[in-house]
Amino acid sequence: MSEDSQRSVVVERTSTGHFVATNTRGGTLHFGTASDGGGNTEFTPVELLLAAIGGCTAADVDVATSRHAEPTEFSISVTGDKISDDQGNRMTNLNVTFTVTFPDGEGADRARAILPRAVRTSHDRLCTVSRTVEIGTPVTTTIKDRGRDTDTP
Known part of the structure; x- marks a missing residue:
């Protein structure tokens, strides 16, 4: 790389x-x-994962639609279930819901028309975070202890 x-x-x-x-x-x-x-009001690591998924796809969709019209509402809700099973702790049932409203007008009509395609393209190709989660990427861990490196599975 x-x-x-x-x-x-x-x-x-x-x-x-x-x-x-x-x-x-x-x-x-x-x-x-x-x-x-x-x-504690700080985000947890799981909430950061959900925010990363929502933020990544929000940025993709915003770039595609806001060049045509400024939305009057643009929010993304990301939910999922934290479970523990024989595969360990993980998230399931991840769901991203867009709530987007554009004002009246020609540019807004174009933005509304491309919104579904922008969401689909973000999900299928552009959003690095959700693509990584969906495809699955191995995570390698290393422990550094007084100059000694140890790889762990």
């Missing part, structure tokens, strides 16, 4: 159950495990 294709973040623990992810541009995102009895 080339340097242009690689993406990365660094996740660091800030306290028990709390973490900060930093991207290569210096942006940060705080998240946690929500194990404090409900007072």
Whole structure:
């Protein structure tokens, strides 16, 4: 892979159950495990996955439709069921629902007409996050302990 294709973040623990992810541009995102009895408002890793799916497809669809008309409403709801079975913890029944409204007018009519195709193209080809989830990509983990690297399955 080339340097242009690689993406990365660094996740660091800030306290028990709390973490900060930093991207290569210096942006940060705080998240946690929500194990404090409900007072924690930080996103959990699972919620970040749902947000990543929604955000990725939202960006694709927004680019395609907003060149024709500015929406008066544009929201994406992403839901799923967290289960634990013989395959371990995972999400099932992932569902992405678009709620998009355009004002009246010729440009808005074009935006409405291409909306289904834009959603389908994002799902089938463009959204890196949902494509990765649907196709499935192996995850390799490495433990660095005092200079010793260990690959784990």
